[in-house]
Amino acid sequence: MVLTWPVGIGRTTQRDQSSGHSRRKLLSTGALLVLGGAVTPLTGCDLFDRDDQPAPPPDPLRPMVDESLALAAAYRASATAHPELADRLNPIAETHTTHATELARVIGVTLPSAASAAPTTAPAADPNGARAALRALEKTAQQSATAACAAAPAERAALLGSIVAARATHQEALK
Amino acid sequence: MRQPSAGEALASALSAEYAAIYAYGRIGVRLNGAARDAARQAEAAHRRRRDALVVQLTTAGGVVPPDRAGYALPFPVTDRASALRLAAEVEERTAAHWRAALVSTTGADRDQALAALVDYAVRATRWRKTAGLTPLTVPFPGRPT
Numbered sequence: 001m002v003l004t005w006p007v008g009i010g011r012t013t014q015r016d017q018s019s020g021h022s023r024r025k026l027l028s029t030g031a032l033l034v035l036g037g038a039v040t041p042l043t044g045c046d047l048f049d050r051d052d053q054p055a056p057p058p059d060p061l062r063p064m065v066d067e068s069l070a071l072a073a074a075y076r077a078s079a080t081a082h083p084e085l086a087d088r089l090n091p092i093a094e095t096h097t098t099h100a101t102e103l104a105r106v107i108g109v110t111l112p113s114a115a116s117a118a119p120t121t122a123p124a125a126d127p128n129g130a131r132a133a134l135r136a137l138e139k140t141a142q143q144s145a146t147a148a149c150a151a152a153p154a155e156r157a158a159l160l161g162s163i164v165a166a167r168a169t170h171q172e173a174l175k
Numbered sequence: 176m177r178q179p180s181a182g183e184a185l186a187s188a189l190s191a192e193y194a195a196i197y198a199y200g201r202i203g204v205r206l207n208g209a210a211r212d213a214a215r216q217a218e219a220a221h222r223r224r225r226d227a228l229v230v231q232l233t234t235a236g237g238v239v240p241p242d243r244a245g246y247a248l249p250f251p252v253t254d255r256a257s258a259l260r261l262a263a264e265v266e267e268r269t270a271a272h273w274r275a276a277l278v279s280t281t282g283a284d285r286d287q288a289l290a291a292l293v294d295y296a297v298r299a300t301r302w303r304k305t306a307g308l309t310p311l312t313v314p315f316p317g318r319p320t
Contacts, residue, residue, distance in 0.1 A: 088311075095314045142293075149277070149289055154178065157277040158318070161289050165270065165296035165316035172300045173311040 059107040061156070064148060064163075067141055068100035069112065074137055078123040078130040085127055089134070092170050099163050106156065131174045138174070142167040181284055182237035184276035185228055188291070189239070191272035192225040194246040198265045201248065205258035210305055214262060217298055221269070224291060259306035266299035267317070274317030292317050 075093035079086040104111040124130045142164055149160035179187070199218035206214050232239045252258050273291040280288055296316035303311050 091310050092312065095312065098314045146289065150285060154278045157280075157285065158274050159315075161274050161277045161292050162315035162318050164289060165274075165293045166312065166314060168293045168297050169300040169312040169316060172297050173304070 059109070060151065061103055061107050061148060061160075062109065064145065065100050065103045065107070065109070065112065067144065068096045068103060068163075071137060071141060072096035072100065074123075074134060078134060081123040081125075082127045082130055085130065088173065092173065095166060095170075099166070102159065103163075106159065135171050135174045138167045138170045142171070179275075179279050181276070181279045182232065182235060184279040184288075185232060185284070186238055186240050188269075188272045188276050188288070189225060189228040189232065191269045192221050192228065193240075193242045195221040195265045195269045196225060197243075197246045198248060198261060201252045202258045202262050202265075205252055205255055210255070210259065213301065213305070214258075217262065217266070220294060220298075256306065259302055260308070263299050263302035263306060263308065266295045266302060267313075270295035270299065270317040271319060 072093045075089045075096065079089040079093065082089075101111055121133075124133055145160060145164040145167060149157055149164055152160050196218060199214055199221065203211060203214045203218065229239055248261065249264060250257065250261070252261050270292050273288045273295065276288040277285055277292070299316070300311050303309075
């Protein structure tokens with residue numbers, strides 16, 4: 001078993017003391033401390049399980065993964081309800097899935113299954129209403145991506161800028 | 176590779192705006208009606224950003240790249256179809272320069288770069304629609320392909 005460990009010598013020492021083990025002893029039990037690697041919370045590990053284990057703050061882009069998957073699901077639902085729109089809607093659904101995949105890669109999480117992002121509302125009965133509803137979703141999503149881009153570190157700004165722009169172009173394509 | 180400074184990124188965006196304005200001079204004469212109006216409006220948007228950038232870079236004491244007498248077009252503009260294709264291409268290329276500027280900027284400068292990226296990406300989609308090109312949109316507007 002490989003344990004990844006949050007970097008932080010002070011906390012490690014404190015943890016060792018409170019559990020009554022010296023670092024040497026811990027190492028001799030076969031626990032491998034990986035310093036400087038990916039930081040993963042220790043969940044379900046009886047040896048070091050502690051209630052006061054602080055969860056790492058969620059990545060600010062994590063909600064955008066779900067948002068992209070929800071958009072993709074909304075497009076697919078509308079394309080199913082209105083097959084005459086499928087040629088226009090399906091490529092945009094694919095784009096949103098592509099965004100979710102890229103965002104998940106950047107923040108280092110596994111892409112949640114698309115099934116978990118089932119749309120909460122049924123598509124409108126008429127095609128124009130369905131298109132208007134998708135435009136409204138894109139507009140809201142464009143605003144959230146704009147806020148994320150403004151707050152992002154340099155290495156994420158270009159990706160987020162493209163996602164903002166893509167959501168704007170989708171509104172245009174739906175007109 | 177060293178990340179360009181905000182001034183360098185904006186200077187690069189300015190050079191792209193010069194080229195876009197030049198290209199629209201060639202595009203507009205091949206269009207008529209609503210498409211010609213759209214070309215005028217697009218050209219005006221590029222002129223506004225060019226003027227703003229010249230003021231901004233001058234005020235900041237940065238290097239203001241000079242305009243050139245002519246720019247090489249990616250393909251000849253001989254008729255309506257090639258004019259519309261070039262218009263879409265011009266918007267996509269200019270969008271790419273502003274997208275690059277996002278990386279080097281923060282705050283109001285980044286907002287300005289994002290607004291330009293969005294504006295030009297949407298115009299590219301409009302031109303593709305007018306030209307009957309598919310797909311109307313790309314997954315990552317402005318990203319080099």
